[in-house]
Amino acid sequence: MIGQVKGSLKMATVVALVAGGLAVSGCATKKYVNTQVGAVNTRVDGHDTQIAELDKTSREALDRATAAGKLAEGKFMYSMVLSDDSVKFPTDQDALSPEAEQRLADFAAKLKEENKNVYLEIQGYTDATGESGYNEKLGQRRADAVRKFLSRQGVALNRMATISYGAEDPVAPNETTEGRAQNRRVVIMVLA
Template sequence: MTKPTFRMAAVSGVVLLAGLAASGCATKNFVRDQVAVVDGRVGTVDQRVSSVDSHLGDVDAHVTRVEGTAGEALERAKAAGKLAEGKFMYEVVLSDDSVKFPLNASQLSPEAEQRLAELAQRLKGENKNVYLEIQGHTDASGNPAYNERLGEERAEAVRRFLSKQQIALNRMATVSYGEEEPVADNKTREGRAQNRRVAIVVLS
């Protein structure tokens, strides 16, 4: 083999080895990048699962609270001799994030009156001998005694409106929980809006 030919072969070998080395490095980098992508996706999935678990926990807590207040309403109605069957039918909730209760006031908004008029029509259409417990709730702003009064005033405003819709007064009662039964975090504006509410528990 001549010297130029030998030199070219050597250079070609070096280039080939360099290419293989570069290819191996690129492969490692590609695998490393793909692992990072998969890790990122797994992390995202874990976050979504955690979010779903948290949401389910909130739902379970809310259901437990509804069952608790509905059970208390049943006991009060039974004690008053108001029930025919003694069972919970459904609950209608007017919360500040949807019907806008005025701050520190009990006046019903047009949105709340519309929801109540629809409820009254439903009750009259079903034509059942139902009993309503109207529960007033507030957020944690202000002192507990004030919030209990405000909850009662809001519940009573609902009772008066339903009475004007031909729902018999003797088939309705009011109770205030004040700030004691929150359904959301009182540390956020959205949570406080959800806690300012009136729940109408329909019993038969």
């Protein structure tokens, strides 16, 4: 009987040790799992924050675009193109012809007569001959020549802006002499 008790005691000790080991192992596993879940939750929370920031930025960009669209609605009034036969710019030139000056003087008189507070965007263009950088500068010189002339006619400088598009956006093929002549132009956008 003492042998049985000793055996049972040994068995109980082994069972207790195994159970304790499993309990300790279970605690260690539970702690490890909790640590890993916590790390994943931290990353998920970080991603949620980033998504919320992106969503806010997207909403703000959409709001700005919508406001700009509303601002631009109905603002374009008309445009005047200086490229017909009487006012084409010769190749590599930015000087206004007498015909161009007369059309611009009539245009300035019309603006003064209507007495509207308008804004002019003066766009300079070239044909495709020449290098891109040179064409940008030539288009700018053409637009500036128109701005200076209109200023001398009494159009306020703060109501005019110039921009050069160089050889961008041709209105005719650059492969023909006639097409290149049409592309050497200035466009005046009249905005309210």
